[in-house]
Amino acid sequence: MLDDRKAAILRAVVECHIKTAQPVSSAYVAQLGDLSVSPATVRNEMAVLEQDGYLFQPHSSAGRVPTDKGYRFFVDSLSGPAPLGAPQAELVRMFFARAHGEIERMLAETSGLLSSVTDYAAVVVAPSAPEPGRVRSLQLVKLTAHVVLAVAVLGNGAVERRALELPVELTDAQVERASAAAASFQVGATLDKTGDPGPTGDTAVDTLASTALQALRGPEPEVGTSHVFVGGAARMATAFEAVSTIRSVLGILEQQYVLVTLLKDVLDRGLTVAIGTEHGLAPLADCSVVVAPYEVDGERAGTVGVLGPTRMHYDQALAAVAIVSKKLSKALSEGDQGLSPPSGRQRSTG
Amino acid sequence: MLDDRKAAILRAVVECHIKTAQPVSSAYVAQLGDLSVSPATVRNEMAVLEQDGYLFQPHSSAGRVPTDKGYRFFVDSLSGPAPLGAPQAELVRMFFARAHGEIERMLAETSGLLSSVTDYAAVVVAPSAPEPGRVRSLQLVKLTAHVVLAVAVLGNGAVERRALELPVELTDAQVERASAAAASFQVGATLDKTGDPGPTGDTAVDTLASTALQALRGPEPEVGTSHVFVGGAARMATAFEAVSTIRSVLGILEQQYVLVTLLKDVLDRGLTVAIGTEHGLAPLADCSVVVAPYEVDGERAGTVGVLGPTRMHYDQALAAVAIVSKKLSKALSEGDQGLSPPSGRQRSTG
DNA sequence: CTCTGGCACTCGGTAACCTTGAGTGCTAGA
């Protein structure tokens, strides 16, 4: 373990490097005044810190730069998220006051919000399972001879929708009966509830009703199975100097699957912050990730995260991620449609 | 006007510069063999082309680079879009064969497709007006005491949805009656059809039905009024060398409003291609835009476009944009849900 | 035993300088 002075020096180095992106000299740390020692003493300590793997010297006449291990120590020793700055907090407040039940758009905008609050890129992973809210309405609509659309409106205003292909053509009346049967079975229950409506006497109708319910209960089909919303990718171009870094990071940000896996891995390992190579994605070696899960009706549903340079403002990112995931959980849960009053929404002129 | 030889030289310079991103020398053009003249002759011609503003010399001992005017000439003299490469064409075919009725996701994926086909960034602007398709189903769902959700399923499988706030609480029965009234009035017609269902005898019900219909007919409320889907933004990082350029271009790509305006402006001016500064957006001075509108049921609905460096492969971009907008129009129009059996039928007509 | 001041040393960064060669403009002759 590090003694107090080493820890203080390490923290000073990390903080300075976060600010300046430059190697930090012993003189700077000494002259900081937090601990009254001479640069020489700092140098000695820094030499030890380097041997222990917390610092790294780009070349022999340069200052020190924190290693991933150094950042890890720094993050672990953080007292917790910083309080969010007043303008950012206001932004978050405003945002969720206006939020609405259209889940996809909301998530997309959340990624934008998180990015503008932190000034890094933000990632929001949508729930992969369907919304667990209670079904408020369920309906089968015949689109063409062989295609029926199953539409369910959930308690929080989200709409689940599945297209079904029919092997045999059904009459409008049959589709209607199936629709009624499926609705009377599932409306008022959550999509967790499995089982089929009782037989109507028409096998084709029964099959359709059952198929539709199954489709709605299952995850969305194929294409972009988990949705990922990336906000503020452009900020990564500001965060790095080297074009090659920018390229590889942006490349990763467009690979939804990789992102989902990345965030999931980090969470699965019980981490909130993954620094540098800790997450094992080589192209993101210069990046850190700050993640938090969000919940829908008490169950872990998706993930929000911030992707920034290793030298990111961890305290602020932690704060932003925490508050956004909390508010998002609330906005997505059944009790709160986010449709609450504030400014002029759609309004019935009765 | 340019004589034949000057035009040929200019074309050669543009083509070479598109390939190499380097200034083009007289020797290269001469040795190309298309016109059998010596480098010196080419030089003389190039000097004239420079005076006329078609070419530009970065410094006195460098080759020539085309100006925006030079690119404009090149594009105008293109015989038309190149045939799409076989792998790209296959990609497009596969994509639209699998396409489905969820319009938003489809547009988002279209932007990805267009980007991977062209290797530039792609922009798809969603229709700002609601889908004009016929209403297949319409329903009002009471979410909370004061919030009702109006959901309409359209002929092509798209779902329009509006949240309504009620000044007074209505009973479930009242909402149901309003739902039925609104449905019987609008189902089977397009959302163009205005008017209200006949009076039911309950003013509150009539008001709700009428409000719901109005809301559905109108555009989606506020937030991200026109949706813009950007695909392959990361490719811009590959297209440019200068970090500053990358930054400003990526910045623009995240400003939805600016993008919508940009594409709209270009189209309004009757252009398909806007080169360099022609579009007047300073941060995109090194970029060109290739755009095409797409239609839904015969009416111009949205825009697809490709954003690349000025030295982009115009012929391929033109081809890709054209085919994608055509297929997209078809997929979004009522006749074709795109829900058709995957690899089966795919017309080559359009 | 710990800290500090002093000093020599290291090495990246910058500037000055030179060389190279690609590419031009010009001119005289076919």
Place this chain on the structure above:
DNA sequence: TCTAGCACTCAAGGTTACCGAGTGCCAGAG
């Protein structure tokens, strides 16, 4: 009107020298 030849220009790349930030180490003070 075209072309061959030639002198000229100038970015790019390599070499050298210098500067100075920052270190490591040591000897002496507390």
